[in-house]
Amino acid sequence: MKEEEKEGLQKARAYCSTAEHCRSEVRAMLERRDLSPHSIEEIIGHLEKEGYIDESRYSRAFVHDKVLLTKWGRIKIMQALRFKGIPQEIAEEAVSSVDPDEYMAVLRELLVSRYKSVKGADEYERKMKTIKSIAGRGFEIPLIREVLDFTESPDFTD
Missing domain, CATH: 1.10.10 (Arc Repressor Mutant, subunit A)
Structure with missing residues (x-):
């Protein structure tokens, strides 16, 4: 292993010790250090063997x-x-692996918050704006509609 690779490996170990990082993040960090593509792959291979990257x-x-x-x-x-x-x-x-109950709790919390703040000419427009907003955060529309259907229940806005 060349001197630049040893130094790069040491820097990459320190980088991976602070937080979880994926291959592409480590690769980007090493590319900023102007290492050759071969050296980068060598370093990433070592990090995977050592358990720094998973x-x-x-x-x-x-x-x-x-x-x-x-x-x-x-x-x-x-x-x-x-x-x-x-x-x-x-x-x-x-x-x-996400706990479905936690996921639904987060969705419900977002819906309640957004539904309270959104303005609309009528109930339909208000619901559509809420759905669009929450769908933009990556939630599935059928789930959004399922939770939003509970807007009629008095505890939705509690």
Whole structure:
């Protein structure tokens, strides 16, 4: 291993020690250090063998954070994982690991909040604006409609 590769490996280990990172994030960090593509692949291979990079672990952490902290839906999360180069099977497995009750609680919280703040000429327009807003966060429209159908119940806006 060349000196620049050793230094790159050391920097990459430090980078991966602070937070979960996927291959594409580590690759981008190493490219900024002007390492050759061969060196980058060598370093990433070492990091995977040592357990610093684990796409599955990264995906689960990413999904957990995006659902609970950023309040994203499955569709937007899948797009983000695809953009980061995570294999489809790993992304689907991570997204399917979300607790359905937590997911619905996040969706309901968003709907209540958005429904209260949206203005519309009538009830239909208000619902459509709410659906559009929440769908933009990556939630599935059938689920949005299912939860929004409870707007008639008095506890929806509590």
